[in-house]
Amino acid sequence: MVSHALENFDAAIVDLDGTMIDTLGDFDVALNAMLDDLSLSRVDRAFIEQTVGKGSEHLIRSTLAHVGSEASAFGAAWARYQHHYLRINGEHAAVYPGVREGLHALRARGLVLACLTNKPTAFARPLLEKKGLDGYFAQVFGGDAFERKKPDPLPLLKTCEALGVPPSRVLMVGDSSNDARAARAAGCPVVLVSYGYNHGEPVHAVDADGVIDRLDALA
Numbered sequence: 061m062v063s064h065a066l067e068n069f070d071a072a073i074v075d076l077d078g079t080m081i082d083t084l085g086d087f088d089v090a091l092n093a094m095l096d097d098l099s100l101s102r103v104d105r106a107f108i109e110q111t112v113g114k115g116s117e118h119l120i121r122s123t124l125a126h127v128g129s130e131a132s133a134f135g136a137a138w139a140r141y142q143h144h145y146l147r148i149n150g151e152h153a154a155v156y157p158g159v160r161e162g163l164h165a166l167r168a169r170g171l172v173l174a175c176l177t178n179k180p181t182a183f184a185r186p187l188l189e190k191k192g193l194d195g196y197f198a199q200v201f202g203g204d205a206f207e208r209k210k211p212d213p214l215p216l217l218k219t220c221e222a223l224g225v226p227p228s229r230v231l232m233v234g235d236s237s238n239d240a241r242a243a244r245a246a247g248c249p250v251v252l253v254s255y256g257y258n259h260g261e262p263v264h265a266v267d268a269d270g271v272i273d274r275l276d277a278l279a
């Protein structure tokens with residue numbers, strides 16, 4: 061197992077949903093407002109928790125299938141979802157305990173930080189700003205920033221390149237198998253938080269270099 065002691069790293073890539081911010085409330089409000097607009101039945105938080113993590117397009121397509129709607133509703137659904145998400149972004153979301161302290165400690169130890177999420181960049185930036193976390197990051201990349209999303213390694217490799225640090229010196233911090241698989245394939249050591257959204261599966265079962273209960277446990 062690769063040690064995740066901080067002296068081994070020059071940079072860290074931090075996931076957003078389920079790692080830094082509990083955004084389930086935002087997803088719940090935006091997704092159900094979208095379903096109301098389309099006169100479709102609502103979804104519950106358990107479904108949303110299992111389905112988030114692979115980006116908005118996947119979330120909307122899975123939701124439409126779950127409520128028995130035609131896939132052809134996607135265009136209208138995506139427009140309504142964007143409208144509602146941008147309207148409420150961050151209002152039903154909370155920064156997890158230990159996140160600010162953890163980011164502060166990583167910066168104090170000289171690591172350069174990037175936020176890499178499967179969330180659209182246009183949702184991610186205002187959310188980080190609203191929660192006062194934007195100042196920690198040299199780079200912020202959403203799921204639409206590159207050709208492919210996590211669990212593909214491409215976004216991690218591109219982020220390492222943007223940070224100017226080789227993957228072996230970059231620690232990935234995430235909450236799901238998406239983050240871990242992408243990190244393994246990119247050659248970045250990876251630590252997962254125990255409290256996020258891992259598609260309804262126990263996070264301890266995921267191949268990673270460690271599991272932490274708070275981000276400030278890294279420092």
Ligand SMILES: O=C(O)COP(=O)(O)O
Nearest residue numbers: 076077113114115177178
């Ligand atoms: O929008 C999502 O799918 C969540 O993305 P994240 O966990 O990569 O931040």
Ligand SMILES: [Mg+2]
Nearest residue numbers: 075077078235
């Ligand atoms: Mg996540």
